[in-house]
Amino acid sequence: MKIATFNVNGITSRLPRVLEWLEESKPDVACLQELKTSDATFPEMAFQAAGYGAVWHGQKGFNGVAVLARDTPPNEIRRGLPGDPDDTHSRYLEAQVGEWTVASIYLPNGNPQPGPKFDYKLAWFARLIAHAAELCERPSPVILAGDYNVVATNEVHDIYSAKSWMHDALLQPETRAAYQKLLSQGWTDAIHKLHADKPMYTFWDYFRNRWERNSGLRIDHLLLNPVAAARLQAAGVDRDVRGRDKPSDHAPAWVTLD
Template sequence: MKIATYNVNGVNGRLPVLLRWLEEAAPDIVCLQELKAPQEKFPESAIRAAGYGPIWHGQKSWNGVAILARGHDPEETVRGLPGDPADVQSRYIEAAVGGVLIGGLYLPNGNPRPGPKFDYKLAWMERLIARAADLVALDAPVVLAGDYNVMPTDVDVYKPERWREDALFAPEARAAFFRLCDQGWVDALRTLHPDETIYTFWDYFRNAYARNAGLRIDHLLLNAAAAARLTGAGVDAHVRGWEKSSDHAPTWITLGPKPRARRRPA
């Protein structure tokens, strides 16, 4: 099973890129972020024609998340991150797909820091930590995938000294990310590629993609049941080089079959 996350940076404006990648990569499950489309403007017909059943949580001009499943519709379980009924931003959706529970998320950017946007980011992370605590110990595989807007370590950012004051690299945000991981979540990409320079985002400015001056901010976190089945992880970085592509690249994992239970000696 191949599970991917992709910040499309506008699902309608970049629909040809998304459809091209879906055909090329054939992921089984995809979490999308930054749809930038209200609920009624999501391109459902085009997504279904590509062979994917979608659920989505749209918002006009900003945010928006979706989960796509190849060959069938995801079974939605949660819409909107629990913990703040007043929060109307479309940043979280959760569904069961093929025996795996998927949480698709778009974590707030938080800039400028300090300020209300950074406060919202940290509060949102606390709500995510609370939701994740309910999911981490499930017997079923759980994957929390999306644009976390956090670079966990210096290895995850080109020239980290330039980012010390940015909300994506703030000590408070990184500490919250590691508190999340400390519940028992496994950072799939870094687990399989512990020392490699791997980025998932390259700015449109200063020729960042050509210089590989990027950031790793798109993550797939796995609970123990999912981590036991992890067989691969990577980034389709070449997609970032396509015409009119998002500034993010699709990031993915592969899960093998469920491990067989060991028989007890007679």
């Protein structure tokens, strides 16, 4: 079972890249983030032609998440996190694919900080932690996959250099503490588990030749509950996707599980 996550940074403009990647990588499940399109304009037919069923939670111009499943329609379980009925951001989508529960997550960026955007990031994170506690304890495999907008440490396996990012919301102590609180429930960060000793970046800013210099960050994570973690076989990043024509600023990350 291969499960991937990919922040596409606009599904309309990146659709050729996404379809190209699906054909090459052939994930069984793909979680997409930052669709930037409404529910009505999501390209469902293009994914069906590529062999993928889909559920999605769109938002015109912003946010948006989807779950794709190869040769089968995913069963939507939940759209949006509990805890704030007034939250209109499309950032969380939970689906069932066979025995697997999979969530596509687009956690708020939180910049500029301090300020209301950072406060929203932390509040949203708290809601995710509350909801994830029950998911982690399930006797069936669960994966929380997506763009967490968290750089977990200042080490080179997470960021090329923290110096110019120290005031960014992705590196703040509160952000990191929330991520560690989530992990402490029993989640396994799959890529870190298998590649703790080397850079496995998933994001390169478009500016200052960050891609060309490999000045990247690891902010896209696949978290496995204990049942899923026991089946972990491999994990990686399809890094070359970031270097193609008109790419997203993210590269897909993936795990394979028994």
